[in-house]
Amino acid sequence: MLPRRIASLLLACGVVFFAAQETHADEASLRHRVIISTDIGGTDFDDFQSLVHAFLYADTLDYEGIISSPYGAGRKEHILQVIAHYEKDHPNLRTYSEKYPAPDALRAITKQGETEIAPYTGVRRSTEGSEWIIACARRDDPRPLYVLIWGGIEDLAQALHDAPDILPKLRVYFIGGPNKKWSVDAYHYVATHHPKLWMIEANDTYQGWFVGGNQTGDLAADQFTPAHAVGLGALGDYFASGISFEGKTRTAIRMGDSPTIGWLLKGDPTDPTKPGWGGQFIRAWKRPYNRFDRLTTTDDRIEQFAVFELVLPLGETIPVNPEAHLVIENQSLVGTVVDGAMHFRFSPKEAKAYRYTIRSNVASLEGKTGGLTSLQPAPQLAQQPDLTLPDWWTDDPSPALIEGKLIGAKTVNRWREDFLRDFAARFLRCEKPATTTVQR
Numbered sequence: 001m002l003p004r005r006i007a008s009l010l011l012a013c014g015v016v017f018f019a020a021q022e023t024h025a026d027e028a029s030l031r032h033r034v035i036i037s038t039d040i041g042g043t044d045f046d047d048f049q050s051l052v053h054a055f056l057y058a059d060t061l062d063y064e065g066i067i068s069s070p071y072g073a074g075r076k077e078h079i080l081q082v083i084a085h086y087e088k089d090h091p092n093l094r095t096y097s098e099k100y101p102a103p104d105a106l107r108a109i110t111k112q113g114e115t116e117i118a119p120y121t122g123v124r125r126s127t128e129g130s131e132w133i134i135a136c137a138r139r140d141d142p143r144p145l146y147v148l149i150w151g152g153i154e155d156l157a158q159a160l161h162d163a164p165d166i167l168p169k170l171r172v173y174f175i176g177g178p179n180k181k182w183s184v185d186a187y188h189y190v191a192t193h194h195p196k197l198w199m200i201e202a203n204d205t206y207q208g209w210f211v212g213g214n215q216t217g218d219l220a221a222d223q224f225t226p227a228h229a230v231g232l233g234a235l236g237d238y239f240a241s242g243i244s245f246e247g248k249t250r251t252a253i254r255m256g257d258s259p260t261i262g263w264l265l266k267g268d269p270t271d272p273t274k275p276g277w278g279g280q281f282i283r284a285w286k287r288p289y290n291r292f293d294r295l296t297t298t299d300d301r302i303e304q305f306a307v308f309e310l311v312l313p314l315g316e317t318i319p320v321n322p323e324a325h326l327v328i329e330n331q332s333l334v335g336t337v338v339d340g341a342m343h344f345r346f347s348p349k350e351a352k353a354y355r356y357t358i359r360s361n362v363a364s365l366e367g368k369t370g371g372l373t374s375l376q377p378a379p380q381l382a383q384q385p386d387l388t389l390p391d392w393w394t395d396d397p398s399p400a401l402i403e404g405k406l407i408g409a410k411t412v413n414r415w416r417e418d419f420l421r422d423f424a425a426r427f428l429r430c431e432k433p434a435t436t437t438v439q440r
Contacts, residue, residue: 046254
C-alpha cells in the first residue's frame with residue numbers, strides 16, 4: 001500500500017483513483033453556482049480556514065460571490081487577505097485545472113454585506129452584499145444558486161425582503177447554532193415570511209467536521225496542519241501558522257463552515273436526506289418559537305435553537321425614549337417597543353439553563369432577572385415534518401447520530417478521513433505544478 005503522502009501527491013497530480021472519481025463524479029457535468037456569505041474576521045478562526053478550503057476547490061465550483069456578513073469586526077478586507085495568498089499559488093493551481101479563477105476575478109465578486117445585527121423587524125437596509133445576491137439570482141442561468149451562509153443571515157433576509165421573486169432560485173445551507181443566536185431576528189424574519197425557501201438549517205450537524213470521527217495520527221486536529229499544510233505553498237503556510245485572531249494564532253484545524261462546501265463535493269445536493277460530506281438531514285418540524293408575556297424562570301423549558309421571545313409591559317411611568325437590554329451570557333440584546341411592551345428575542349445554542357438580567361431606563365424593567373432552560377429536540381420530531389416548510393431541512397435528532405451532545409454530527413464525522421485526505425491532496429497542488437496534462 002502506498003504511503004499516505006505519496007498517495008496524496010499522485011492524486012493531486014492527476015492519477016485517477018476510484019475514490020476521487022466518486023468524490024467529484026458530477027464535476028464534469030454540473031458546476032454549482034455558489035455564493036459564500038461569511039463572518040470571516042468577526043468572531044473566530046473558522047472562516048479563514050474554511051475559505052482556504054473553499055479556494056482549493058475553486059476549480060470544481062462556480063463562485064459568483066463572496067460576501068462579508070459579520071456580526072463582529074470582520075470586513076471585506078479579510079476575504080481579500082486570503083485571496084492574496086491564493087494569488088501566490090494560482091500559477092501552480094492552474095496547471096492542475098484551468099478552471100481555477102483568476103485572483104482578480106475573485107476580488108471582483110467580493111462584496112461588503114451588513115455589518116450590524118438586524119433589528120426586531122429582521123431587516124434594516126440594502127447592502128452591497130444583499131444587492132449582489134439579488135443580481136446573481138436574477139441572471140439568466142438555469143442552474144440554482146447555492147448560498148452558503150457561514151455567519152450572519154442578514155444579507156439573505158434583506159435580499160428576500162427586497163426581491164422575493166428570487167426565492168425559487170435559491171438553495172441555502174445555513175450554519176446555524178451560534179450564527180442563529182446572533183442573527184435571531186433576521187432568522188425569524190426568513191422563517192416566518194419566506195417559509196417556501198429551500199433551506200438547510202444546520203444547528204449542530206456541522207460540528208461533525210471537527211468533533212468525533214477518525215481523530216488519530218495525522219488526522220488529529222493538531223496534527224493535520226504540520227503533516228499536510230506546512231511548506232505547501234502560500235495557502236499551506238498561511239493555513240498552518242498565518243491565521244491570527246485577537247492576538248492568537250490557530251494551528252489546529254476546525255473549519256466549522258466547510259460542511260457547506262463538502263455538501264457540494266460529495267453527496268446529492270438536491271436531496272439533503274442522502275448521505276454526504278456536508279451531512280444528512282431530515283425535513284424540518286415546525287420551527288420552534290416560544291413567546292412569554294412575563295418574566296421566565298429556569299422552570300420554563302424551550303427547545304434548543306428555538307426562538308425565545310420575551311414580552312414585558314412598560315408600566316405607567318415611561319421615559320420619552322424607553323430603552324432596554326437583555327443581558328444573557330455574552331449577549332446584550334436590544335429591546336424593541338411594540339404596542340406598549342418591550343420585546344426581546346434570543347436563541348439558545350446549547351441545551352442548558354440560562355439566566356438573564358434586564359438593564360433599562362424604564363423603572364418597571366430595570367434590574368429584573370429571570371431564566372429559561374433549553375432541551376435537546378426530541379427524537380420523535382423527526383417524524384413530524386411541517387407541511388408549511390416543504391423545502392426546509394434540519395439536524396436529525398436520532399440518538400444514533402448524536403456525537404456527545406451534538407445532534408446529527410455523526411452524519412458528517414463518519415466522512416472525516418475521506419474529506420481530510422481529499423483536502424490534503426489539494427494542498428499539494430500549491431507546492432508544485434502538475435506533471436500531467438492540465439484539466440480543461
